[in-house]
Amino acid sequence: MLTVSHVTKVFPGGKGIYDVSFTVEQGEVFGFLGPNGAGKSTTIRHIMGFMKPEKGFVQIKGYDTWKDQGRFQKLIGYLPGEIAFMEGMTGKSFLDFMATLRGGVNEQRRAELVERLQFDDRTPIRKMSKGMKQKVGIVAALMHEPEVVILDEPTSGLDPLMQKVFIELVLEEKAKGTTFLMSSHSFPEIERTCDRAAIIKDGKIIAVKNIHELQAVQRKLFEVTFEHEADRDAFLASGLKIDSYKDKQVRVAVQGDYNRFAQETAKYRIRSIDVFSQNLEDIFMDYYDRGGRE
Amino acid sequence: MNMPLYAQMMKSHLQTMASYAFGSAFYILLMFWIYPSMATQSENLNALLESMPPGLSRAFGLENGFGSVDAFISGEYYGLLFVLILSIFSVMTSTQLMARLVDQGAMAYLLSAPTTRVKVALTQAIVLLTGLLIITAVTTLAGYGGYAWFIGDLNDFNSSNFLLLNVGALLLFFAVCGISFFISAVSNDEKRALGISGIVVFGLFSLNLVGKISEKLSWMQHISLFSLFNPAGIVKGTVNWGPTCGILLGAGLAGFAAGMMLFKKRSLLL
Ligand SMILES: Nc1ncnc2c1ncn2[C@@H]1O[C@H](COP(=O)(O)OP(=O)(O)OP(=O)(O)O)[C@@H](O)[C@H]1O
Ligand SMILES: [Mg+2]
Numbered sequence: 001m002l003t004v005s006h007v008t009k010v011f012p013g014g015k016g017i018y019d020v021s022f023t024v025e026q027g028e029v030f031g032f033l034g035p036n037g038a039g040k041s042t043t044i045r046h047i048m049g050f051m052k053p054e055k056g057f058v059q060i061k062g063y064d065t066w067k068d069q070g071r072f073q074k075l076i077g078y079l080p081g082e083i084a085f086m087e088g089m090t091g092k093s094f095l096d097f098m099a100t101l102r103g104g105v106n107e108q109r110r111a112e113l114v115e116r117l118q119f120d121d122r123t124p125i126r127k128m129s130k131g132m133k134q135k136v137g138i139v140a141a142l143m144h145e146p147e148v149v150i151l152d153e154p155t156s157g158l159d160p161l162m163q164k165v166f167i168e169l170v171l172e173e174k175a176k177g178t179t180f181l182m183s184s185h186s187f188p189e190i191e192r193t194c195d196r197a198a199i200i201k202d203g204k205i206i207a208v209k210n211i212h213e214l215q216a217v218q219r220k221l222f223e224v225t226f227e228h229e230a231d232r233d234a235f236l237a238s239g240l241k242i243d244s245y246k247d248k249q250v251r252v253a254v255q256g257d258y259n260r261f262a263q264e265t266a267k268y269r270i271r272s273i274d275v276f277s278q279n280l281e282d283i284f285m286d287y288y289d290r291g292g293r294e
Numbered sequence: 295m296n297m298p299l300y301a302q303m304m305k306s307h308l309q310t311m312a313s314y315a316f317g318s319a320f321y322i323l324l325m326f327w328i329y330p331s332m333a334t335q336s337e338n339l340n341a342l343l344e345s346m347p348p349g350l351s352r353a354f355g356l357e358n359g360f361g362s363v364d365a366f367i368s369g370e371y372y373g374l375l376f377v378l379i380l381s382i383f384s385v386m387t388s389t390q391l392m393a394r395l396v397d398q399g400a401m402a403y404l405l406s407a408p409t410t411r412v413k414v415a416l417t418q419a420i421v422l423l424t425g426l427l428i429i430t431a432v433t434t435l436a437g438y439g440g441y442a443w444f445i446g447d448l449n450d451f452n453s454s455n456f457l458l459l460n461v462g463a464l465l466l467f468f469a470v471c472g473i474s475f476f477i478s479a480v481s482n483d484e485k486r487a488l489g490i491s492g493i494v495v496f497g498l499f500s501l502n503l504v505g506k507i508s509e510k511l512s513w514m515q516h517i518s519l520f521s522l523f524n525p526a527g528i529v530k531g532t533v534n535w536g537p538t539c540g541i542l543l544g545a546g547l548a549g550f551a552a553g554m555m556l557f558k559k560r561s562l563l564l
Contacts (some may be wrong), residue, residue: 073405
């Protein structure tokens with residue numbers, strides 16, 4: 001459905017993207033993960049045909065997105081990473097305009113999206129908060145029921161409730177067979193929607209993984225608080241990977257093997273367990289480390 | 295061309311275009327209004343003009359004196375003010391229509407819709423030219439109105455000269471719009487586009503002015519497009535329209551076409 005093939009673009013100064021390749025299948029939700037400045041937006045600009053690749057190409061349903069301007073866009077919905085609208089428009093007049101540019105949209109679908117994202121489309125865009133603008137952008141990307149939806153950091157600016165609504169929308173569309181590519185910094189967001197994800201760092205794809213594999217490499221820190229300090233010492237000797245400990249508290253690093261952790265902790269009286277997910281940056285570092293060893 | 299885009303752009307720019315048009319109409323009415331009081335003193339004024347260095351009166355298109363209303367209007371209005379108004383219009387509007395949309399990122403929305411860059415650029419060019427046409431047309435009508443109102447019977451008005459003044463200005467600014475559109479279409483940065491376009495347009499304008507004032511620097515006006523719009527010459531009937539039209543239309547078309555082609559081919563930072 002969407003093929004990014006060996007796309008390279010080097011900016012003056014050496015930043016850019018290098019030999020980026022991946023494919024997204026029809027009906028798949030594909031995540032594009034990476035820290036700030038990794039090259040996510042640059043890759044997406046190439047996918048949208050805004051930039052000319054120095055090497056390589058992008059194809060959507062057989063159309064080359066640089067060469068076949070005007071033909072592939074009807075299949076696509078797009079949310080830019082930095083939202084900028086034309087001046088002097090309200091949410092409604094902007095969506096009306098986008099609808100006419102697209103040659104008309106299903107009004108019922110549009111109204112439903114506006115309703116679910118809960119915003120007042122009569123507000124002038126200039127006066128909207130970041131999250132409100134983001135919602136307008138999301139409606140513009142989805143209202144014409146495109147086959148492929150490309151979203152650059154779709155949940156930035158959305159509050160947790162709206163992030164949830166957004167995830168529901170994505171899952172519903174996915175059930176209808178829509179293909180998604182979305183970039184993000186946030187692993188939990190990708191985790192809930194995506195089938196596969198690519199990880200990009202310093203302009204290079206360092207892994208394209210099934211999301212369950214990523215979950216397996218994601219380390220979680222469990223902070224276990226024991227009733228008795230003696231139990232703690234016994235626990236420390238159990239052979240689990242101990243991150244740190246203090247008084248009655250122990251921090252255990254668990255990666256994939258939750259059963260063994262559950263069995264060991266069940267032997268003692270526990271006052272509480274807290275869990276800290278490893279952040280994305282650390283998952284990347286794990287990938288680097290593993291890449292170095294393998 | 296993309297009709298929904300044209301409609302939207304006209305909607306958002308019509309007010310500014312109307313301000314330029316009404317500003318210009320107001321000035322030309324003012325000129326017609328003060329002409330009668332000038333005409334009664336035209337002998338004194340002509341004497342004054344003769345005492346001025348010839349370069350200066352040429353520069354401001356005053357060499358035809360104040361004897362007739364079209365000579366007066368050609369010198370006082372088309373010689374300077376109208377050219378300034380249209381220069382500002384071309385530089386500002388062409389920058390807003392292309393470079394600003396790229397700089398701010400709104401172009402991303404236009405290009406994510408099923409259209410091509412050439413169509414988007416062509417539509418924006420047509421919006422720019424529509425504005426130019428509106429301003430010139432309103433000014434022309436205001437000129438006729440001004441004559442009827444302040445001078446006398448329109449039947450006595452030598453309107454073919456007046457019309458030719460407007461056609462000449464339209465041609466010159468078709469070329470100037472082409473140049474400023476080209477600069478805007480290849481720029482990523484709005485301020486930069488505005489700066490470069492301003493320097494180029496007002497640079498050409500000044501070359502013409504300086505070339506006319508100073509005998510020594512008269513070569514300067516020959517490299518400026520602005521010398522191809524010569525209001526005094528139009529009124530005297532000494533303008534050779536063939537090459538003038540050819541060069542101005544050619545320059546304008548080249549600017550628009552090159553702007554569209556480069557806009558199609560370049561990487562956009564959206
Ligand atoms: N036009 C440009 N000229 C020079 N460098 C650029 C240009 N555009 C992007 N870059 C650089 O390329 C790198 C990748 O930028 P990009 O916007 O793709 O990152 P990103 O992954 O989207 O980051 P973020 O998460 O912050 O949105 C950055 O270091 C950026 O500074
Ligand atoms: Mg980005």
